Amino acid sequence: MDIVEILQQLEPGNNNNNNTQALVGFVSEPAGRGTLSLLLSCLFTLALCVWSSVHLDLPEPDEGTIRYTWRYLKWSLLAVLGPELVVWAAWRQYISARSLMSKIRAAQAQAQAQLTWSMTHSFYAGMGGFAIDIMDVNGADSPFLPSPSPSPNRRLYFTARGVQLLAECGLLPDIPAEEIKDKSKTDGGEKDLCCLQAGWMLVQVASRLAAGLPVTPLEINTIGHVVCALAIFVLWWHKPRWVREPTRLHGEWTRCMCAFMYMCSQMSDETAGTATATGDIILRGFRERPEILSLVYYRDNPGESQSQSQSQSQSYESGGGRSEGAAGFRLGASMRRARALQVDSRTTTRSNKSESAYLAEALCIYPEMPQSARARAKARTRTVTAVTAAAQGSPVTLAGEFRFRPQELIQDRPRDWPGDHLVHGVPGIYMGTTLWIMSMVFGAVHVAGWHDQFPSEFEAGMWRASSLYVVFAGLVWASINLLAHLSGAVWWLWYDILAGRASRGRRIAILSLCAVGGLPYVVARLFLVAEAFASLRALPVGAFLCPSWLLTVPHL
Numbered sequence: 151m152d153i154v155e156i157l158q159q160l161e162p163g164n165n166n167n168n169n170t171q172a173l174v175g176f177v178s179e180p181a182g183r184g185t186l187s188l189l190l191s192c193l194f195t196l197a198l199c200v201w202s203s204v205h206l207d208l209p210e211p212d213e214g215t216i217r218y219t220w221r222y223l224k225w226s227l228l229a230v231l232g233p234e235l236v237v238w239a240a241w242r243q244y245i246s247a248r249s250l251m252s253k254i255r256a257a258q259a260q261a262q263a264q265l266t267w268s269m270t271h272s273f274y275a276g277m278g279g280f281a282i283d284i285m286d287v288n289g290a291d292s293p294f295l296p297s298p299s300p301s302p303n304r305r306l307y308f309t310a311r312g313v314q315l316l317a318e319c320g321l322l323p324d325i326p327a328e329e330i331k332d333k334s335k336t337d338g339g340e341k342d343l344c345c346l347q348a349g350w351m352l353v354q355v356a357s358r359l360a361a362g363l364p365v366t367p368l369e370i371n372t373i374g375h376v377v378c379a380l381a382i383f384v385l386w387w388h389k390p391r392w393v394r395e396p397t398r399l400h401g402e403w404t405r406c407m408c409a410f411m412y413m414c415s416q417m418s419d420e421t422a423g424t425a426t427a428t429g430d431i432i433l434r435g436f437r438e439r440p441e442i443l444s445l446v447y448y449r450d451n452p453g454e455s456q457s458q459s460q461s462q463s464q465s466y467e468s469g470g471g472r473s474e475g476a477a478g479f480r481l482g483a484s485m486r487r488a489r490a491l492q493v494d495s496r497t498t499t500r501s502n503k504s505e506s507a508y509l510a511e512a513l514c515i516y517p518e519m520p521q522s523a524r525a526r527a528k529a530r531t532r533t534v535t536a537v538t539a540a541a542q543g544s545p546v547t548l549a550g551e552f553r554f555r556p557q558e559l560i561q562d563r564p565r566d567w568p569g570d571h572l573v574h575g576v577p578g579i580y581m582g583t584t585l586w587i588m589s590m591v592f593g594a595v596h597v598a599g600w601h602d603q604f605p606s607e608f609e610a611g612m613w614r615a616s617s618l619y620v621v622f623a624g625l626v627w628a629s630i631n632l633l634a635h636l637s638g639a640v641w642w643l644w645y646d647i648l649a650g651r652a653s654r655g656r657r658i659a660i661l662s663l664c665a666v667g668g669l670p671y672v673v674a675r676l677f678l679v680a681e682a683f684a685s686l687r688a689l690p691v692g693a694f695l696c697p698s699w700l701l702t703v704p705h706l
Contacts, residue, residue: 182694185686192372195351199379200229202344203236205386207277207564208396211305225566231675233378234588240385241584242568247272247388249575250310254317261320270327273389274397275313276572278564279330280322281305281396282404307396309571312411312559321403334390341383348376357697364692367599367613371682374595411559416570523641579635586628593620596678604681605688613681616674623671 204225209218229236250272258265274280285304308316316322355365355373412418558571565571596617604610634641647657 183696184694185689188366188368188693189683189686191351192368195347196230196372196375198344198347199375200226202340203379203382203386204229205240205277205389205391207566208279208307208393210563221566229378230375231679233375234585234592237378237381237385237588238585239566239568240382242572242581243273243276243389244385245575246276246310246568246572249573250275250314253314253573254322257314257318263320265317265322265324266326267317268327269388270330270390271325272310273386274330274393275308276310277389277393278307278561279390279393279396280308280313280316280399282308282399282408284408305396305398306408306412306560306562307564308399308411309558309561310573311557311571314573315411315559316399316407319403319407321399321401321407323397323399325397330390330393333393333395335392341387344379345383348379351376354700357700361697363695363697364602364690365599366689366693367602367604367685368682370596370599370602371678374592377595378592408560415558415560417560417562523638523645525638579631582631583628586624586631588624590621590624590628593617593624597621603690604685609681609685612677616677619670619674620678623667626667 204222206218206222206225209221213221225236247269251267251269254265254267254272258267283305313322351369351372355369358365558569561571594617596613599617600614602610602613604613630640634644643656643660647660
């Protein structure tokens with residue numbers, strides 16, 4: 151006997167409807183589910199995936215519980231509306247952590263030092279795990295470095311690049327991984343629970359497809375989040391979570407080393423108040439000019455003696471002899487490893503000096519500049535052969551390598567979104583392309599619901615158009631990333647726009663195209679989420695049927 155027969159006996163008008171105490175034998179599970187159980191199952195899976203997948207970096211010293219919770223909620227909203235963005239951030243941090251671990255282990259092997267370093271250490275370093283209290287250096291009563299924020303920070307955080315430099319200088323302490331894990335307020339059980347629930351959702355959908363039963367749009371949307379959550383778990387498996395306090399470093403080296411790191415970082419310009427305020431510059435890295443760049447100068451006097459030059463600066467070449475009239479660094483003898491960009495004043499006119507500096511700066515910001523862009527730079531100004539040839543080590547008439555480029559070594563607060571503070575482990579072309587490929591995969595999951603039944607034809611058409619547009623937009627931007635790597639003209643066009651150097655008409659045209667293409671993308675993403683829930687008001691009957699064995703397995 152099944153539950154349907156029992157219910158039929160209890161229907162009004164049936165003589166046995168009052169016999170609720172009658173004994174029956176084995177009763178099979180009902181072969182179906184209700185709207186509420188479908189909704190709650192997907193909501194629980196979605197909430198669990200979002201809650202357990204977000205791994206924030208360390209908070210600021212004065213960041214209270216409310217601000218920290220608000221920051222967590224913002225990332226949770228991003229994980230709901232754009233889960234592939236969180237996957238990309240996790241992938242970017244994973245690449246940085248893996249590269250940092252490789253570099254530190256290589257440095258320790260060369261120095262024959264005994265320093266235990268793992269992926270947990272690398273993630274901990276990238277999330278702001280190592281810091282210095284600038285009030286405690288040599289018993290100082292006031293911070294020895296300025297702060298870019300209105301309220302002076304008493305703490306600065308070493309970036310992943312800064313930790314790499316500390317390791318190469320032998321200044322990193324040996325911290326056991328267990329000590330870092332003790333700071334993390336999670337034992338991995340929540341990840342295991344989420345993986346089980348995510349796996350159960352995949353099994354349900356697979357069994358419904360095998361039985362020829364329809365899969366609802368809400369389940370399709372949940373599957374997209376499940377796939378992203380599983381990818382995040384793999385990438386962030388070794389990243390500590392809920393860490394509130396960093397490891398503070400001490401020593402006699404802190405004042406001079408932190409001052410050098412400060413000069414190399416963008417915050418040195420933020421505190422100086424010299425940042426360009428123009429709205430033409432888009433990215434932060436183009437707006438700030440670290441203090442270390444103020445050490446670059448042009449030597450225009452060909453008759454300047456070598457002794458005079460050496461008395462006021464130290465400049466080095468990658469190749470032949472010293473050029474008369476060059477751009478060098480005003481550095482002390484303690485920084486002899488730096489090699490300055492040399493531009494011969496005999497062939498460099500005043501009109502193209504700014505162009506030379508601009509191209510050299512582009513190479514500093516993007517050291518992985520593709521060969522096509524280097525060739526394009528040579529066409530723009532033939533005097534800067536350093537930009538086009540130094541990276542390959544080919545002979546040049548001018549000393550060419552701007553090795554001493556500014557880097558984000560220290561910052562006033564940890565930053566959750568990947569940026570220049572991380573270690574670059576892959577070429578830049580793969581970073582942008584990977585992001586859009588992830589977007590294409592997420593859109594392809596929704597394309598799988600092409601033949602689903604919707605409450606109206608309009609909603610069905612919008613679902614198909616939105617999912618296709620997400621895939622198409624990802625394909626277009628991935629192709630643009632590839633084209634920028636192959637075409638120097640496209641690379642420099644995009645760089646000029648980001649740096650605010652492109653003409654106003656060209657900048658407006660390109661940004662307008664981005665806005666026109668980006669607005670439908672945002673609308674498409676929002677519609678897919680909204681329609682996933684709105685479609686519950688009218689679903690096909692088959693959506694409430696289930697394979698009988700699924701109902702016998704305990705699940706949430």
